[in-house]
Amino acid sequence: MQTILKRRPTLGWQILIGLAIGIILGVIFYKQAPAISAFQHIGALFIGLIQMIVLPLVISCLTVGVANIGDIQKLGRIGGKTLLYFFTMTLIAIGFGLLAGNLFHFGHLIDIKAIPKTDISSMINTAHQQEGHGAWAVISNIIPSNFFKALSTNNMIAVVFFCVFFGVGTAAIGEKGRIIVDLLRAISEVMFKITDWIMQLSPIGAGALMAATVAQLGLGVLQPLGLFIALAYMTMILFVLIALNLVARLFGFNLLEILRVFKEELILAFSTASSEAVIPKTMAKLQHYGASNSVTSFVIPIGYTFNLDGSAIYQTLAALFLADVYHIPLSFTQQLLLVLLLMVTSKGMAGVPGASFIVLIATISSIGVPVEGLAVIAGIDRLVDMGRTTVNVIGNSVATLVIGKAEKQFDPAQHAAYIKNMADA
Template sequence: MKKLFKLPLAYQILIGLVLGIIVGAIFYGNPAVETYLDPIGKMFINMIKMIVVPIIISTLILGVAGTGDIKQLGKLGGKTLIYFELVTTVAIVVGLLAANIVKPGVGVDMSALSKGNIDQYVQTTEQVQHESFLDVLVNIVPSNVIQAMAEGNMLSIIFFSVLFGLGVAAIGEKGKPVLAFFSGVADTMFWVTNLIMKFAPFGVFALIGVTISKFGLSSLLPLGKLLILVYAAMAFFIIVVLGGIAKLVGFNIFFLFKVLKDELILAYSTSSSETVLPKVLEKMEKIGCPKDVVSFVVPTGYSFNLDGSTLYQAIAAIFIAQMYNIDLSIMQQITLVLVLMITSKGIAGVPGVSFVVLLATLGTVGIPLEGLAFIAGIDRILDMARTVVNVVGNSLASVVMSKWEGRFDEQKQKTYFQTTEEA
């Protein structure tokens, strides 16, 4: 037992994942699995959510106050949003091309597919569709910052933290005790993060066990072609597209995989980017990205740079159209790209965001919304892959922005690489 806990965290999480799959498969359809394991999984997710907001606020205030230059922050924000828009557009195009070439929905026997319940997503979509783009912009500015923190409204939290950090920098000496306080908060929360991560293998075991026991491995077979295509497209996007971007800025994408191996396995297992946000912030700073860049780019990316989600949405939309024998014209697919670009930004952070985006999008090009019920059963398995792409995309974005600003610390990267090699 002692040897098991001496294993690196990545291996412990993998063991939890495999055991969860085995338990879920053995006790498929048994409600006792959900009764006993679901609370464990929820406790782990809640513990992560508990620390995300304090970490973002403290690190962002420290980073912004350390910079203290509103023009520099404005430039960083503008460049970041342009980069996010370009990369997510490429992700949508890759998804459309993959679905049009492979045609995963052609010849699918709809009678062999089981329908999932998408009522909860329909209700959320109806609320979202009443919001205009201007409403989204207005909601970035919080009327009550405590409420924004309680709801985990990431963009509002970032907006407040940036202004607060600038205020601390502006008052000079008087702001030093405030900085000392938030520095202590950040260090404390990272210590708490490391403690919570020891519980990760149990959380992963519970979450994946419940998923497999609910849907079973057999639910994957009728939609196998879609599943394989989504995973292949995600791998292509990470290695070729993101790898190409990394090479352009003089960075190695495989080094990033090595740095974030624990976080990527955890993100994959839990289907949640939030579970790894604290450690991603910590590690990206350790490999050479400035604190203010990391603490701004990564959390903002969780709302504006969901590469994996947008890629999946494009594939899923074409899959459903093919399933119903609907031949979308080039203009309809261009419309789909434009609508996905806007919709995916407008409702970022909403639970089940990929389903909500698709529900808000499919009707614009005449695709039946009911088709989503056929892929609801394997959505969790697909979500695992798109979460990994989201994490890699946002982590790389912080490197790209640091390099673009000329502030990436190459020495830190070399030191981190040497340390990991020795370990």
């Protein structure tokens, strides 16, 4: 019995097996509506289980982390470094997208009349409901007029804002606040335990979501827009290997080691195309890896709103690609305007599937590209979304480690012990 248990595949391999089975099922049940609906519902149940614990986990961990920091000046310093890092990496990500988009004009090769269009009316309606998604809208959404409404609408940045103030207030009342800290710490430990249980279902959830994607789109969707998909993945991979690798090395980290440590979370992020699906496990593993609870609890929730490197690359490439499809030349001034717009519109985005596409609707019209053109790439958005979500997860993991190292809240001894335990296992 012990030998059998030892041979059981790791969770990462189980998810990969689930993905492979999902692809096979998707091919078998291609365009069969009942099967697609069943796969989507199974996948949605899994995502729902993850989303169920994300907010309680963020609230408990972040409040405890801020309360433990205590010093408002120290908190402000960490916040300032975090936001500066986020905006810098977003600008670099957009730069990678601009460079790739200007070097490879694949849009000219596309016959827009030959590509089947996807109905994007619901996405356009959603984008219209979010009109005003600019700098002031992002700022105003930070402060929740009703905390419980922010919870119900999954307004992560507003929840973070409240928790920061609540944590500071808890620290300010001294010993009286210890009961709150102890209670929230216990809640976070319960949430992590529930996370472990839910993650056992991840091979089924990831496989179902992959099956739904393949059954709905089919493998043939790769042919007409294969060049755009390849360009998007190539650009994101280069961003990780060059930009994030350089940043990691500057702060004494090995990117390949980070990728090995977080491989299960990256596989899950890729298969579900949801950043929220991996927040609990990513936070737990970052703390085991050596980052302090305070920094992890502060950087990760904010990162999934303000630091979406993969999404920034995709939006830039998509805008330039569609301009090429419509044979619309973009001047330097127009591309500079695009950069400024993306620096704003890429912030405050929810870490849920399809969010980048909705934000893109509000961006491309500024450079003269018809919004209807998004119907050209809507069909393959899910395939690219899987890649950009994975890059978002890598970017936020590296960001947490960098901020922890910069604030001397990274434990090298704990890191060494964790890596040794992994090697022994």
